Amino acid sequence: MSKYRRKSKNYTPTTALIIIVVALISFFINRPTENGQKPHNNSNYELATGNKNINTDNEYSELSSLNYDNKQELVINNNNPNFSDAELSLKNGAWQSFGNLDSLGRSTIANAMLNKSIMPTTKRKPLYVNPTGFHNKEVNGEYVYNRSHLIGYQLTGQNNNLRNLMTGTRSLNSPGMNKYEMDIAQFLKQNPDKYVRYQVRPVYRGDELVARGVQIKAQSIGSNEVHLNVYIFNIEKDAKIDYATGYIN
CATH class of the missing domain: 1.20.5 (Single alpha-helices involved in coiled-coils or other helix-helix interfaces)
Incomplete structure (x- = not known):
């Protein structure tokens, strides 16, 4: 021994x-x-931002035709969401609504009148349903896709709802959408008597299964404390996405 x-x-x-x-x-x-x-880790990462004016009567078509040109986020029409008076009405208080899946199974649109009263008080559970085109792959050591909520969980508590999910890239999800969701959540927590009209819409090109981008509109009721209209391209650095299928080359 x-x-x-x-x-x-x-x-x-x-x-x-x-x-x-x-x-x-x-x-x-x-x-x-x-x-x-x-x-x-997006603590020091911000999206390159540009500006774009579009015809509000034909905005979906115009947005779907846009191609990414080194500006992942576009401020649309000087951030004016152009909600009608009827869309800003508080007649029904706080609410949320999700468009039906289209014939290809894609999520279409999400609308809400946000208020602290409908924010969740429980921790989000894991996601297990897959939106259209969700064929994930690692690029540079990290997965390209997230299951992205149209309306973030922290705002209304919707989770495994396919009508509220899309295949989104890491950067579209965070910092892209997440920074606005966090700002609005903080506004509502600090002002529990106030409301924010909110709309999120994935923008597809033709019959493609993965959206080319997402448009977010928001307007606080009775003020411009929240006043937002942006379009975020669904891209990821070094990832060549086949938007028709979702596969990554």
Whole structure:
């Protein structure tokens, strides 16, 4: 038998606590999400932004014809959402509504009159349903797609609802859509008596299964504290997406 034994390490309570904290931080930073991917670190990442004026009578067609040109986010019509008086009515209080899936199974549109009263109080459960074109693949060590909510879970509590999900890239989901959702959620929490008219619409080109982008409109009732009309391209750096099928080359 060897005369030599490995010396046991006697950690002080403070040292042991530090080791546990570091291990927990490492776990949460590197844990996979419900999509089987590591979370994207967007703390220092902002989308390149441009401006675009379009004809409101033909906006879906105009948006679907746009091609990405190094500006992933476009401010539409100076951020004017152009909601009608009827669309801004508080007659029905807070509500949410989702368009039916189209003939290809794609989500179409989501509308809401947001208020703190309909925000969820429970933690979101994992997503398990797949929107059209959800064929995920790693590029540069990270998965390209998220199952993207049209109306973020933190605003109305909708989760595994295919009418409220689309195949979205990491950058479309966050920082793209997420930054607006977080700002509006904070506004509602700080102003529980106020309302925000909200609309999110994926924009497809023809019969393609993956949207080319998403349009977000928002307007606070009785003020311009929230005043928003943006279009975000559904692209990801170095990922060549076949929008017709969702497969990534």
